[in-house]
Amino acid sequence: MIDQSFNINENCTGCYACYSVCPQSCISMLANEEGFISPSVNSIKCVRCGKCMSVCPILNPDEREFEPSAIACQNRINSSRIKSSSGGVFVALSERIIELEGVVYGAAFNSNFEVEHKSVDSHENIHILQGSKYVQSKIGDSFIHAKEQLSSGKHVLFSGTPCQIAGLMKYLGKKYERLLTIDIVCHGVPSPAVFKKYIEARERLARSRVTEISFRDKKMGWKNSSMRICFENKRVYCRSKDQDPYLKSFLQNGTLRRSCYACRFKGEKRHSDITLADFWGVQNLMPDIDDDKGTSLVLLHSPTGKQMFESIAGDIFSNPADVSEALKYNSAALNSVKRSPFRDQFIKEVTNDNFIKLAHKYFSESPNIRIRRRLLMVIKKLRLEKLVRKIRKK
Numbered sequence: 001m002i003d004q005s006f007n008i009n010e011n012c013t014g015c016y017a018c019y020s021v022c023p024q025s026c027i028s029m030l031a032n033e034e035g036f037i038s039p040s041v042n043s044i045k046c047v048r049c050g051k052c053m054s055v056c057p058i059l060n061p062d063e064r065e066f067e068p069s070a071i072a073c074q075n076r077i078n079s080s081r082i083k084s085s086s087g088g089v090f091v092a093l094s095e096r097i098i099e100l101e102g103v104v105y106g107a108a109f110n111s112n113f114e115v116e117h118k119s120v121d122s123h124e125n126i127h128i129l130q131g132s133k134y135v136q137s138k139i140g141d142s143f144i145h146a147k148e149q150l151s152s153g154k155h156v157l158f159s160g161t162p163c164q165i166a167g168l169m170k171y172l173g174k175k176y177e178r179l180l181t182i183d184i185v186c187h188g189v190p191s192p193a194v195f196k197k198y199i200e201a202r203e204r205l206a207r208s209r210v211t212e213i214s215f216r217d218k219k220m221g222w223k224n225s226s227m228r229i230c231f232e233n234k235r236v237y238c239r240s241k242d243q244d245p246y247l248k249s250f251l252q253n254g255t256l257r258r259s260c261y262a263c264r265f266k267g268e269k270r271h272s273d274i275t276l277a278d279f280w281g282v283q284n285l286m287p288d289i290d291d292d293k294g295t296s297l298v299l300l301h302s303p304t305g306k307q308m309f310e311s312i313a314g315d316i317f318s319n320p321a322d323v324s325e326a327l328k329y330n331s332a333a334l335n336s337v338k339r340s341p342f343r344d345q346f347i348k349e350v351t352n353d354n355f356i357k358l359a360h361k362y363f364s365e366s367p368n369i370r371i372r373r374r375l376l377m378v379i380k381k382l383r384l385e386k387l388v389r390k391i392r393k394k
Helices: 017-021 078-083 089-099 123-129 142-151 162-172 192-206 245-251 258-262 303-311 323-327 343-349 355-363 367-393
Strands: 027-031 037-041 069-075 103-109 115-120 156-160 179-184 210-217 226-231 236-240 274-278 296-300 316-321
Touching: 017 027, 017 142, 017 162, 069 078, 069 089, 069 323, 078 089, 089 103, 089 123, 089 156, 089 179, 089 274, 089 303, 103 123, 103 142, 115 123, 115 142, 142 156, 142 162, 156 162, 162 179, 179 303, 192 210, 192 226, 192 245, 192 355, 245 355, 274 303, 296 303, 316 323, 343 355
Parallel strands: 103 156, 156 179, 179 274
Antiparallel strands: 027 037, 069 296, 069 316, 103 115, 210 226, 226 236, 274 296
16 A cells, blocks of 8 residues: 555656556546646555555666767658657657557547547557647556557557656566657646646637647747647637746746656656657757757667667668757756746636636746846846945045
8 A cells, every 4th residue: 555654745746657556456546636646545445465655666766877878860751840849759769669560658638638648559640649748648557558568579669758657667567678668858747637727718718619739839930839729610829938828837837746846757867768858959069950840859778779769760860969968958857847936826726717817927927038137127226326326426
């Protein structure tokens, strides 16, 4: 049974490892008061075998020893890159697994625009797993099904956040030869309940149901990506990350899971075979390949990752990069974000009727704009004090 001294609200990542391993099926994953999925134990059914505690990646951290290598990458097929958040490497790896008659797992929208893990086994369906989803996904039975497929000899690609991959590896208990794990450089995972309220707010304003969502639309460029939402009545909402209230609340760390503010899975060394990220510093380190359509930073952590990456060499453009230099431009790979002082209040107060108003109240300015504004105020104050001293001398 889960240790009662373990503070689920503060420490649990909602990775589903305990749910997946329970032999009595006595653990349910339920939304807490902030909308995040957490384990709930039926004490009557529980036989206290301790398996849930043994697979928890927080209670049982593993050492990560493999020194990664870094590569800047772009998919050779332009349409695949445009539809992806960065350089389209995930598509190339997924296609390779499917060519091997394998299965690919990743985050996707369901019919209600909730984010959950789904599996695909055809080239035609890879697109549902493409693109960023800035919401914590529900793993469901994906760990269980992936293990069944691995045990039957299938190739499996499993992608997710670093804590989800750590949970998967704990649940599996061993490294399968035909398993490829991919994690992402994660800013943090927002509350599904908060995202639902945002979508309801958008539907109310558009007077129509949502039909499509893109968190990282590239019509204004990769570096200035936008939230783009399409509706049944053909209306289209599109705002940049500095304008959209949901993206502002996310990027200013106001809607994330509590454990994200002290993430145990940051760093160069990972539990995954491959880490995928945006190569934000490419314009400085490799300006010749920067066309503002997206470049992936790929970190290879294992022989499996290296071998699989080499198998897609013909599908991508790639340039070796220095790990330390590349990660200077992607602080989320190494450090947890700082918790917004408005986080608890925003999550507590927000509804579908007041989402935009509250987001404007608490997150109206980006951190960079706020710093510049305060700096200008300091400069203005110093100039005024200098002027006063000058007048007094006269």
